[in-house]
Amino acid sequence: MSQGKTIIIVLVTLLVGFAGGFILRPIIAPMQQTAAVTSPSPITEAPSEARATQYFVAHIDEARQVVAGCRDGSVRGGECATAEEGIIKVDAEERRRRFLGN
Known part of the structure; x- marks a missing residue:
């Protein structure tokens, strides 16, 4: 009976840990903000790449x-x-x- 209680405690602990990780993830490691992309000016040209x-x-x-x-x-x-x-x-x-x- 002691072995059954141990297995249940381990499973509940893992479940609580995973749930806590998913809930706290945005707080622990927030997603990075994306910057607004502005359109490039038509004056600038892309540099030509060197030939191999x-x-x-x-x-x-x-x-x-x-x-x-x-x-x-x-x-x-x-x-x-x-x-x-x-x-x-x-x-x-x-x-x-x-x-x-x-």
Whole structure:
């Protein structure tokens, strides 16, 4: 009989705990308020994203032009690094082919 009382007490305690958690949740961790979104002004433009290294590997002449522009300062941003990396990958592949004789 003692074991039955223990099981009932445990179940009631769990039930009270879960109910209390659901009731007190908004008080303990309130939901975050969402800010009103204003429409963006038509004057601002979204910045263009830099092209990936794979693009510059496929278009090596354009990568060389971008790197040259980066050196004289006419091109800035993330494309400088990805174009340089594309050129390095293509040059390494050419050296590997010459070395292996393929």
